[in-house]
Amino acid sequence: MKLNQIPVRQMKGVSAQKEQELHAFGIHTIADLLDYFPFRYEDYRVRGLAETKSGEKGTVQGTIVGNPILQRYGRAKTRLTCKVAVDGILLTAVWFNRHFLQDQLTPSREIILTGKWEQQRLQLTVSSSEFPDSASARAGTLQPVYSVGGSITQSWIRKIIGLALQQYGAMMEEMLPVSLIDKYKLMPRREAVTRIHQPEDTTEGQAARRRLVYEELFLFQLKLQAYRSLNRKRMDGTAHVVDAESIRVFVRTLPFELTDSQKKVVNEILTDLRQPYCMNRLLQGDVGSGKTVVAAIALFAAVKAGFQGALMVPTEILAEQHLRSLQKLFAAAGLEVGLLTGSMGERKRRDVLAGLQMGLIDVIVGTHAIIQEGVNFRNLSLVVTDEQHRFGVNQRSILRRKGLNPDVLTMTATPIPRTLAITAFGDLDVSTLRERPQGRKPIKTYWVKHGMLDRVLGFIRREVDNGQQAYFICPLIEESEKLDVQNAIDLHIQIQQAFPDMRVGLLHGRLSASEKDETMGAFGRNEIHVLVATTVVEVGVDVPNATLMIVMDAERFGLSQLHQLRGRVGRGAHQSYCVLIADPKSETGRERMKVMTETEDGFEVARRDLELRGPGDFFGTKQSGVPDFKLADMAADFEVLEQAREDAAELTANADFWKEAAYARLREILKQDQLFQGDLLD
Structure with missing residues (x-):
């Protein structure tokens, strides 16, 4: 019987109540229990006072001098003090609410104390203590610390895992092939699991973690790479005959020179289009x-x-924006570009649908209206989705089914460190644009306090008088009793009063689609000078004449969101500015303002955001597909992640992997995974 088939209830000491509480922690089997890793260690290794910094926690050993003194105060609260000689220094050891220790603190007895050392007062506030002559002494060890709750205590979980290691440790199976263990000089799995729970020292614990982190990341990547490998075999795509010369001629008609980054990405995409399997590229x-x-x-x-293409975007404003852009770019080449949105008139819609079905429209741009019933293509072979995180998996897969397994290019303006993108979208190839097109000036970013609002209003006046426009962003639509932050409706009135000669617009999520389109259209035509809005303008809106982005209560926005908002300006030839108005009370809030004023590189912003928020918050929960790793940290272990991906890709591309006995355990793991059961996923 395998460890993942033995219920945890079979462990001696696990009652029915304890079993239910362990289930809440995701522990159902012995395998789950052994893989319930500590998140840190309590260091009970004895050090001298000289090695313990004042204000920090440490463990020392000394001799009790004199009798303890017990003081009672409040209701059932106690303070126990005792003089202890440590390294020739007489310190005062203090215990709170540990009156039961009084009889054990006898003069001349050796004692080991762990607690916070205050050098100036020669005082150690004790968090735990023990006697070397006691049978249960932990001194000299690193004690694992687990996530616990209810009746599951640290001492109980340590004990039960220790018993499981003794009883079932020999049954642990090796997951990794010998080739990878040798390549990275990794601990065998059995030793690594034992050592991560019971390390002799820090070095041993780190070596155990290194092995298990690699295993976790490798198995995750193995599933993705195997899925991709099998998918490509089973999903026949269209091998486009791409004429390199016609591409070169088209590129020469563009009104600007491509950056090196754009040239590299174009080559990656064209290489994919020529292949007989489906492109799936981010x-x-x-x-x-x-x-x-x-x-x-x-x-x-x-x-x-000889095929058709589709570009799907999340809003009608964006669809019309892309339509105009593509019509300009394709004018010289004579390509027919169509538009399909939900608010189109019936007659126009019928014409577009007929044009698509007969192949008269080469490229269709639209919202989710493209995937509705009755929209049929003559020969769709390429689907591009912009701001792909705005579309659900089902929506993208419906569009894909409208062609015969068309190639898919998904685009996002939310920069993610490359390695993390590879993890979050592991079944996609990732292409990255790092350079700004020539002629774009860097956006100057400033952080000011709320008391400087009058100066900011003066800044708006200067920009508008020069013919430019401004955004004013608020975190809320209307006033809130719970939050003391600026809201869009009140600010709209305030700005109108401050600038009675200006046209001030209001845009927020409660407006209808037509009202939003009307407001954004007027702003795009410079009929509105200042647009007061919520984060509705965060993605994709392109108004080159807008040069000033002001964000109220900026500390309430995440770094990546602030960067997206900043990206709404700086899209024309004029110098643009971003002003963050904030009085952050938290260290994180201050750090965000600092990052925004220090860098304009979205990938650097994303990296710092990840450090501040952690991967779970960074990607959002379930929708991103980012796994909740037991040990691995995507920010800290990104190099291991990249290596694990390369190893998994190399292995799954090798025919030997699918038949040799050395990889039988890995194939078994893949078969158990839902990714490889039933229909193909999108």
Whole structure:
């Protein structure tokens, strides 16, 4: 019987109540119990006072001098003090609410104390203590600390895991092939699991963690790489005949020179289009890095190969924006670009649907209206989705099914460190645009306090008088009893009163789609000078004449969100500015303001955001597909993650992996995974 088949209830000492509480921690079997790793260690290794910094926790050994003194105060509260000689220094040991120790503190007895050392007062506030002559002494050890709760205490979980290691340790199976263990000089699995729970010293604990982190990341990547490998075999795509010369001619008609980054990404996409299997590529680029042009070249290549392309975006404003951009780019090439949105008139809609079905429309741009019933293509071979995180998996898969397994290019302006993108979207190839197009000036970012609002209003006046426009962003739509932050409705009135000669617009999520479109259209035509809004403008809106982005209560926004908002300006030839108005009370809030004023690089912002928030918050919960690792930390272990991905890709691409006995355990793990059961996933 395998460890993942033995219920944890079989362990001596696990009652029915304890079993239920262990289930709450995800521990159902002996395998789960052994893989319930500590998140840190309590250091009970004895050090001298000289090695213990004042204000920090340490463990020392000394001799009790004199009798203890017990003081009672409040209701059932006690303070127990005793003089202890340590390294020739007479210190005062203090215990709170440990009156029962009084009789054990006898003069001349050796004692080991762990607690906070205050050098100036020669006092140690004791968190735990023991006597070397006691049978249960822990001194000299690193004690694991687990996530516990209810009746599950640290001492109980330590004891039960210790028993499980004794009783079942020999049954632990090796997961990794010998080739990888030798390649990285990793501990065998049985030793690593034992040592992570019961390390002799820090070095041993680190070596155990290194082995188990690699295993965790490797198994995750193995599933993704195996899925991709099998998917490519089972999903026949379209091998586009891409004429390199026609692509070069088209690129020469563009009104600007491609950056080196754009050229590299275009080559990656064109290579995929030529292959007989489906492209599944993520194109991520900072705001203003030129993703639309790359998508246009890909769509042009698909059309020139005799097929149709589709570009799906989350809003009608964006759809119309992309329509205008593509019509300009494709004008010289004579490509027909159509638009399909939910608010179109019936007659126009019928014409577009007929054009798609007969192949008269080469490229369709639209919202989710593209995936509705009755929308049929003649020969769709390339699907581009912009701001892909705004679409659910089901929506993307419906669009994919409208063609015969078309190639898929998903785009996002939310920069993610490359290695983390590989993890979050592990079944996709990742292309990254890092450079800004030529002629774009860096956006100057300032952080000011609320008391400087009058100066900010003066800044707005100067920009508008120069013919430019401004955004004013608020965290809330209307006033809240719970939150003392600026709201859009009140600020709109305030700005109107401050600038009676200006046209001030209001945009928020409660407006209807047509009201939003009307307001954004007016702002785009410079009929509105200042737009007061919530984060509705965060993604994709392109108004080159807007040069000033002001964010109220900026500490209430995440770093990546602030960076997205900043990206709404700086899209024209004029110098642009971002002003963050904030009085952050937390260290994290102050750090966010500091990062925003120090760098304009979205990937650096994303990296710092990850450090501040952690991967769970960074990606959002379930929708991202980012796993909740037991040990691995995607920010700290990114190099291991990259290596694990390379190893998994190399292994699954090798025919030997699918048949040799050395990899039988890994194949068994894959068969157990839901990813490989039933239908293919999107």
